[in-house]
Amino acid sequence: MSHIEGRPEAGNRPRNLNKALIKGGYTFYDLIRKDKRFYTMLMAFFLIAGATYPYPAIAMWVGFLFAGYSAIANDSIQTIGTFLASNRHRSWWVLWLFIGLVFVGTVGYSWYVYSGDVSHQRLAAKGFSEAPASFNFLQIAAPLFLLALTRMKIPVSTTFLILSCFATSAASLAGVLTKSLVGYVCAFVVSIIIWRIFTANMDRWFRTPAGARWVPIQWCATGLLWYSWLSQDASNIAVYLPRSLSWEQFAVFAGTIFIGLGILFYMRGDKIQQIVEEKTEVVDVRAATIIDVIYAGILIVFKGYSHMPMSTTWVFIGLLAGREFGIALARRGMGRRTWRLMYKDLRNAVIGLLVSGLVAFGANPGIFIGKLG
Numbered sequence: 001m002s003h004i005e006g007r008p009e010a011g012n013r014p015r016n017l018n019k020a021l022i023k024g025g026y027t028f029y030d031l032i033r034k035d036k037r038f039y040t041m042l043m044a045f046f047l048i049a050g051a052t053y054p055y056p057a058i059a060m061w062v063g064f065l066f067a068g069y070s071a072i073a074n075d076s077i078q079t080i081g082t083f084l085a086s087n088r089h090r091s092w093w094v095l096w097l098f099i100g101l102v103f104v105g106t107v108g109y110s111w112y113v114y115s116g117d118v119s120h121q122r123l124a125a126k127g128f129s130e131a132p133a134s135f136n137f138l139q140i141a142a143p144l145f146l147l148a149l150t151r152m153k154i155p156v157s158t159t160f161l162i163l164s165c166f167a168t169s170a171a172s173l174a175g176v177l178t179k180s181l182v183g184y185v186c187a188f189v190v191s192i193i194i195w196r197i198f199t200a201n202m203d204r205w206f207r208t209p210a211g212a213r214w215v216p217i218q219w220c221a222t223g224l225l226w227y228s229w230l231s232q233d234a235s236n237i238a239v240y241l242p243r244s245l246s247w248e249q250f251a252v253f254a255g256t257i258f259i260g261l262g263i264l265f266y267m268r269g270d271k272i273q274q275i276v277e278e279k280t281e282v283v284d285v286r287a288a289t290i291i292d293v294i295y296a297g298i299l300i301v302f303k304g305y306s307h308m309p310m311s312t313t314w315v316f317i318g319l320l321a322g323r324e325f326g327i328a329l330a331r332r333g334m335g336r337r338t339w340r341l342m343y344k345d346l347r348n349a350v351i352g353l354l355v356s357g358l359v360a361f362g363a364n365p366g367i368f369i370g371k372l373g
Helices: 017-023 028-034 036-052 056-079 081-086 092-113 137-151 158-165 170-205 214-238 247-266 271-277 285-305 312-330 336-363
Strands: none
Touching (some): 036 137, 056 081, 056 312, 081 214, 081 285, 137 336, 158 170, 158 214, 158 312, 158 336, 170 285, 214 285
């Protein structure tokens, strides 16, 4: 095999460039070359962000479009990832219609009850209650950084990356971070306890295929989780728009996300879905249902605790990390695989947090130097 500067020829390169990048011998140029269509589109989006941000009436809808697709694509692993993994044998459009109708019902209820607010009052919290009257480039482009990190299978917190660009006080940003960290710890501990206690029984139950009765149970659990997630994270998409939407604005908001969900289901979750499917036994409908119920319960508790937005990504990472840890403890084997998965997920979340902090500082430096609130 011939080499050029220590790298194998393009024809002999492994397909999984993410692993190759970690091991060395490859550059990010290789990754971009492999997915050049996506990165070409991303560059075009950056140019659109730069051309539209000076015009608020246009920029708010451009930012919404970017945020809508990037947030749904990134956070699909949290809410519908296990649903996709355990229903791979079903038609994509059936899954899409179910999830899409739950979405329309959830945001429609909020819009009707809270006088045009589709965020379930998450944006009513101090520091986020005022819709932006003007935008800067990074506020519009923030979701594009999310898209790029998602493409590299890094589960970034949309709350940290997008909402932090619009916070009007350091206290509000600290409140989001504190609530998110508490959510991570809570999910981690609860998940360890549940899977440490019940893993032995689950191993016995899962020896036989799941019965047909589990299908409606899982779909109900997924609907509950999707509702509770939207109650928290719809704010990440709606932050660009007026806090009270007219009927026409709501129709555009709901219709756009509904179509975006269809694209996501057609693509079967895209690359970020692999993070879910590498976890232990999540393709089993029973395991997927248990994960969804626990996750939904934690989000509902925190939703009632305060109106302050929080990172559902960190709750999800804590949930899956605790699950892997609890299963390993029950089976008396904290192997390398368990530590590797936990480390990789936490590492990626920290990378996302650092990127979010840099983008937030660039978009809203006044918060960090005390000029605001």
